[in-house]
Amino acid sequence: MAQRFGGKYSPTGDVGRDHPAAPPGQSVPNLYDSKRPAPAGARSNILFLVPLIFAAKAFFSDAGGLVLNLGAAALLLGAALLTREGLRAEAAYALRKVARRPAFPRKIFGSVLAGLGIATGALAATGSTAFAALFGLLGGALHLGAFGPDPLRDKGAEGIDDFQADRVARAVDEAEAYLAAMKDAILRARDRSLETRVERFAAAARQLFRRVEDDPRDLSAVRKYLGVYLMGARDATVKFADLYAQNRDPKARTDYEALLADLETNFADRSARLLTNDASALDVEIQVLRERLQYETPPPNRD
Numbered sequence: 001m002a003q004r005f006g007g008k009y010s011p012t013g014d015v016g017r018d019h020p021a022a023p024p025g026q027s028v029p030n031l032y033d034s035k036r037p038a039p040a041g042a043r044s045n046i047l048f049l050v051p052l053i054f055a056a057k058a059f060f061s062d063a064g065g066l067v068l069n070l071g072a073a074a075l076l077l078g079a080a081l082l083t084r085e086g087l088r089a090e091a092a093y094a095l096r097k098v099a100r101r102p103a104f105p106r107k108i109f110g111s112v113l114a115g116l117g118i119a120t121g122a123l124a125a126t127g128s129t130a131f132a133a134l135f136g137l138l139g140g141a142l143h144l145g146a147f148g149p150d151p152l153r154d155k156g157a158e159g160i161d162d163f164q165a166d167r168v169a170r171a172v173d174e175a176e177a178y179l180a181a182m183k184d185a186i187l188r189a190r191d192r193s194l195e196t197r198v199e200r201f202a203a204a205a206r207q208l209f210r211r212v213e214d215d216p217r218d219l220s221a222v223r224k225y226l227g228v229y230l231m232g233a234r235d236a237t238v239k240f241a242d243l244y245a246q247n248r249d250p251k252a253r254t255d256y257e258a259l260l261a262d263l264e265t266n267f268a269d270r271s272a273r274l275l276t277n278d279a280s281a282l283d284v285e286i287q288v289l290r291e292r293l294q295y296e297t298p299p300p301n302r303d
Contacts, residue, residue: 047080068124075117082110105150115140164216171226178230188241204264208271
């Protein structure tokens with residue numbers, strides 16, 4: 001039977017000859033197929049270069065030009081920050097099956113600030129209010145067209161109690177914060193294979209998040225997984241990363257990888273159990289509906 005190659009420098013470096021594979025009966029999540037919040041992207045990073053132009057120009061202008069150019073730089077910097085945060089919020093929104101729209105439309109307000117910043121810079125350059133307004137409207141419209149508006153509607157919340165949906169959203173936000181802290185802490189270990197191993201565990205954990213989002217009634221059954229277990233995993237990762245960065249202790253690494261394997265198995269088992277329970281409940285509901293239809297449907301007239 002063919003075996004996928006793995007090693008220290010492979011993309012899935014913790015699965016291979018030098019590292020144990022997943023437990024029997026459990027598939028190894030594909031790191032590159034799992035959905036994860038996407039980075040803001042290079043487009044939003046370019047926005048941070050534009051304020052530098054106006055800031056540099058300010059020191060070669062008179063008093064009025066100094067104020068206007070610095071104001072334009074400040075407005076454009078605010079637009080860049082809001083746009084980047086809006087892109088991150090949109091990526092998290094797209095990741096989830098059940099999601100609330102962002103409470104604050106960052107990208108839309110970022111477009112407004114971009115338009116105001118460009119208008120202020122144009123006013124400093126031309127001295128014409130009409131040209132400044134025209135450039136500001138055009139710049140704001142192009143900014144909104146380039147990055148798009150924020151999600152303005154809730155997703156997948158039809159037929160779900162608002163209170164339950166809010167509870168699930170808060171629990172998943174807390175769980176995602178624990179995963180982010182784990183990925184940030186493991187960077188201190190300076191080991192790419194360990195970073196990949198944490199990513200693989202995060203993919204398994206997010207499968208459970210999606211199950212809870214599909215059916216918020218399952219939250220009470222998995223609350224300790226989203227809270228206590230992930231909090232413990234975060235604390236263990238922080239302690240391990242600090243220790244491993246100092247002495248590269250192989251026993252500490254083995255113990256930490258064993259902990260992640262146990263947690264990953266538990267999360268996967270819980271996801272499978274929730275799926276089985278949902279299927280059983282659906283079978284019962286279908287059977288009840290069939291019996292009710294047979295009872296309420298009148299027999300055909302044989303005359």
